[in-house]
Amino acid sequence: MELTPKARAKITQLLQKGVDIPNPLTLDIGDDVNIDQISAKGVIIYPGCRIYGKKTVISAGSKLGYEAPATVENCQLGSGVELKGGFFSQAVFLEKAYMGMGAHVREGSILEEQAGGAHCVGLKQTILFPFVTLGSLINFCDCLMAGGTSRQNHSEVGSSYIHFNFTPDADKTTPSLIGDVPRGVMLNQPPIFLGGQGGIIGPLRLGFGNVVAAGCVLRDDHPKSNRLIYETAPGGGVKNFAPAAYPNFGRIVENNILYLANLAALQAWYREVRKPFLETLEFGALLYAGVMDRLSVAVKERLKRLEAMAEKAVAPAAAKGTPASVRSKREFHRHINSIAAAFHERKSSDKTARSREKFLKDFHRAVGNDRGNYIETIQGLPAEVSSKGVRWLGSLVDDICGRAAKALPSMKFFKNQ
Numbered sequence: 001m002e003l004t005p006k007a008r009a010k011i012t013q014l015l016q017k018g019v020d021i022p023n024p025l026t027l028d029i030g031d032d033v034n035i036d037q038i039s040a041k042g043v044i045i046y047p048g049c050r051i052y053g054k055k056t057v058i059s060a061g062s063k064l065g066y067e068a069p070a071t072v073e074n075c076q077l078g079s080g081v082e083l084k085g086g087f088f089s090q091a092v093f094l095e096k097a098y099m100g101m102g103a104h105v106r107e108g109s110i111l112e113e114q115a116g117g118a119h120c121v122g123l124k125q126t127i128l129f130p131f132v133t134l135g136s137l138i139n140f141c142d143c144l145m146a147g148g149t150s151r152q153n154h155s156e157v158g159s160s161y162i163h164f165n166f167t168p169d170a171d172k173t174t175p176s177l178i179g180d181v182p183r184g185v186m187l188n189q190p191p192i193f194l195g196g197q198g199g200i201i202g203p204l205r206l207g208f209g210n211v212v213a214a215g216c217v218l219r220d221d222h223p224k225s226n227r228l229i230y231e232t233a234p235g236g237g238v239k240n241f242a243p244a245a246y247p248n249f250g251r252i253v254e255n256n257i258l259y260l261a262n263l264a265a266l267q268a269w270y271r272e273v274r275k276p277f278l279e280t281l282e283f284g285a286l287l288y289a290g291v292m293d294r295l296s297v298a299v300k301e302r303l304k305r306l307e308a309m310a311e312k313a314v315a316p317a318a319a320k321g322t323p324a325s326v327r328s329k330r331e332f333h334r335h336i337n338s339i340a341a342a343f344h345e346r347k348s349s350d351k352t353a354r355s356r357e358k359f360l361k362d363f364h365r366a367v368g369n370d371r372g373n374y375i376e377t378i379q380g381l382p383a384e385v386s387s388k389g390v391r392w393l394g395s396l397v398d399d400i401c402g403r404a405a406k407a408l409p410s411m412k413f414f415k416n417q
Helices: 007-017 251-278 284-313 322-342 350-367 374-379 383-405
Strands: 050-052 070-073 085-091 090-095 101-107 109-111 119-125 125-128 143-145 147-148 162-164 177-178 199-201
Touching: 007 147, 007 162, 050 322, 101 143, 101 162, 109 284, 143 251, 177 284, 251 284, 251 322, 251 350, 322 383, 350 383
Parallel strands: 050 070, 070 085, 085 101, 090 109, 101 119, 109 125, 125 143, 143 177, 162 199
Antiparallel strands: none
16 A cells, blocks of 8 residues: 555654554555644554544554554544554544454444453444443444443443344334443442343343343343343244334333433533543543534434334334324324424423532532542542432433423333333
């Protein structure tokens, strides 16, 4: 491959900055890459790598392509990130996040501190909270996973696991909430374990501290905590398939709205709490902008999928079922725009606003001006302060879900949440 003059010039500048590039002639770097957004401190770019995109950020101590060539396109990498080989596009990796060889990480994905996976892991529209660890040979798109308190006590997904995120009706209204945002951001919840060679059929909810036996394919929600779960496979048989029948339509809509509400809570957490911590870091403002952009993309993706399902739900093929189910589908179709609007505004109840103020007041009193280490700070919060944060974010989630419930009265949402 013949390097362009611009690429040669950029590689020369990186070498002069102190970036370690063992074989510069094998590096392909795009003309739009801003080398001022690549740190000079301890960055290693191994042979065969490709770096593209004007939004790409590579912080100190990051290593690319140690096990196999890596392509990085418009990603933001915090310090000490290791992407050992594969394709990475429009994703954010915070401090010490990592992925093994053969990874395929695409748009809408956020890996927070020390989260990562072994070889041959596929992610898209995936959010992993700190410490979450994925084994090898995993497809884990369209889900959010939290839980765990350290690298020694982390949520884990066993090897050969699949999050089934595409239905026979060509829908992707399938996001699964593994843990939740209000409790998960406090980094004090018990880990979740998903046994290897298993799967989740989204959309699904799973509580903290749950252990799912190896080989199980989950089809039901398990929002309660600290359960050992071993679902059995359905019995064999053949029956007629009715396209767009949506036998569990209400549950699908409910889980999607709850997922969206948790995304809104995570956006609020980054705006109010995480932003000052990120801004103390090298390229911190760019990391924050990258996260907020990915969260915005995640919201748009989920709404787009809901809107597509709303159209299918009133197609002639979906007219089958009980009168109540048909009525629910038509109601959802009529109100999809008002539901979507709830996620584009930052409106909250007085109760939520008061909870927010109480938490932030106590939070700032507890941590002072220290924004040096995010994880240590959050884990060091007094229990009563963490509880107030959970109440604030939980109230925000309840606000959004409540507005959706009013728009869709026939579905009787969120009664057992």
